[in-house]
Structure formats: structure tokens, C-alpha cells
Amino acid sequence: MSLVFVHATLTLDGFLAGPNGEVDWMFDVPSAPEDQEVVDRVCANIGAVVGGANSTRTIEDDGIPYGGIVNAPVFLMTHTPAPPVERDGITYTFVVDDIAEAVESxxxxxxxxxxxxxxxxxxxxxxxxxxxxxxHLDVVPVLLGEGISLFGGLGMRVDLERLETSAFASETHLRFRVLEASV
Structure with missing residues (x-):
């Protein structure tokens, strides 16, 4: 059975991107070979990706999940039906409004x-x-002060068990098991 996990690189104040979607801060920090080993280990285990975007932003403007290093099918949430698209050996399937179906697929x-x-x-x-x-979180030591939040608006409590923590050059890698979620 496949493990389903939230995977994100975020700032110390919990943002995935700046207010206008900018992610340049991700590339401004030093890394160590051990940081790359953590990323490589996770990427080697990925068999599929679920994301949300439109075809232009995700496929045509080089916003490919994982920069193309993960060669796995991608399921994109959308409000508008579209046929699957293949690019560089990766199939992008558009799923209309049913995230549970996207995850099952x-x-x-x-x-x-x-x-x-x-x-x-x-x-x-x-x-x-x-x-x-x-x-799975890769935390970069940057405070943006505002931006697109990873968990903002979740509206519920989620209890977690820490499975793994590592820190090298500048990133801190955190892995948690979801134990229980309640409203």
C-alpha cells in the first residue's frame, strides 16, 4: 500500500512561497551533500504526485514537480476538464474537483x-x-513575514509522531506520522 505524504520546503515562519508565489529564497541557502541525500532518498520512493495548478503554469512554464528529477505520473487538481498531457516522459492527468479520487488514482x-x-x-x-x-518538511532558515502558508486555514488539530529529524548546512529535515486529526 502506498504511503501518502505532504512534502514541502518552507520557511521557518511556515510559508511555501512569498505573497506573489515567489520561491527564490529556496535557492539562496547553502546546502551540504547530506541535504541532497535526504532529498534523493525521498525522491527515490515517490511513485506518483498530486498537486494543484493549471496546465500552463505547471507544465509549460517549467514548473514541473521536483524540477523533473522524479519521473512519476502527476495528478493535477483542476476545475476544468482537460485530456492528459505527456511531457518529457511524465504523464499529467487532470482530475476535476475530487481530491480523494486524485489520491486514489x-x-x-x-x-x-x-x-x-x-x-x-x-x-x-x-x-x-x-x-x-x-x-515531510524541509525547513529553510528564512523568515518571509508574509506569503503562502502551508497549513494556514487548516481549521483542525492534527496530532503527529516525529519519525525523523536531521539538520545539515542550513536545512532542517522533519518527518512526522499523522496520528489523529480532529476538528
Whole structure:
């Protein structure tokens, strides 16, 4: 059975991106080979990705999940039906409004490997529906003060068990198991 996990790089104040979606801060910090080993280990286990975006922003403007280093099917949440798109060997399937179906489709496509949930809205919706097994965070030592929050607006308590913590050059890598969620 596939592990479903929220995966994000975020600032110390909990933002995925700046107010206008900018993520340049992610690339302004030093990293160590051990940081890359953590990323490589996670990416090697990913069998499918669920995200939210439109086809232009995600596929045509080089906003490819994981920069293309994960060669796995991608299921994108949308409000408008569209046929699947293939780019660089990756199939992008558009799922209209049913995130539970997107996760189930991703689990089938993952073939027992992990399903990565990308984006604040996607992660929050899946947590609210009880679809998340783990949360993996790569925290960068930057405070933006405002931006797009990972968990802002979740509206519920989620109890977690820490599974792994590591810190190297500048990133802190955190892995938690979701124990219980309640409104």
C-alpha cells in the first residue's frame, strides 16, 4: 500500500512561497551533500504526485514537480476538464474537483511507492479528509513575514509522531506520522 505524504520546503515562519508565489529564497541557502541525500532518498520512493495548478503554469512554464528529477505520473487538481498531457516522459492527468479520487488514482499509479502531495491547499484538503499518512518538511532558515502558508486555514488539530529529524548546512529535515486529526 502506498504511503501518502505532504512534502514541502518552507520557511521557518511556515510559508511555501512569498505573497506573489515567489520561491527564490529556496535557492539562496547553502546546502551540504547530506541535504541532497535526504532529498534523493525521498525522491527515490515517490511513485506518483498530486498537486494543484493549471496546465500552463505547471507544465509549460517549467514548473514541473521536483524540477523533473522524479519521473512519476502527476495528478493535477483542476476545475476544468482537460485530456492528459505527456511531457518529457511524465504523464499529467487532470482530475476535476475530487481530491480523494486524485489520491486514489495516484496510489494505483504509484504501484506501492509513495504518493507526494504538493501545495498548501492540496495538503490541507487531504489532511481534512484523513488521506495523509506522513508529513515531510524541509525547513529553510528564512523568515518571509508574509506569503503562502502551508497549513494556514487548516481549521483542525492534527496530532503527529516525529519519525525523523536531521539538520545539515542550513536545512532542517522533519518527518512526522499523522496520528489523529480532529476538528
Amino acid at each position: 495516484a496510489k494505483r499509479a504509484a504501484g506501492g511507492k509513495w504518493v507526494s502531495l504538493l501545495g498548501g491547499s492540496i495538503g490541507r484538503q487531504c489532511l481534512q479528509l484523513g488521506l495523509v499518512d506522513e508529513i
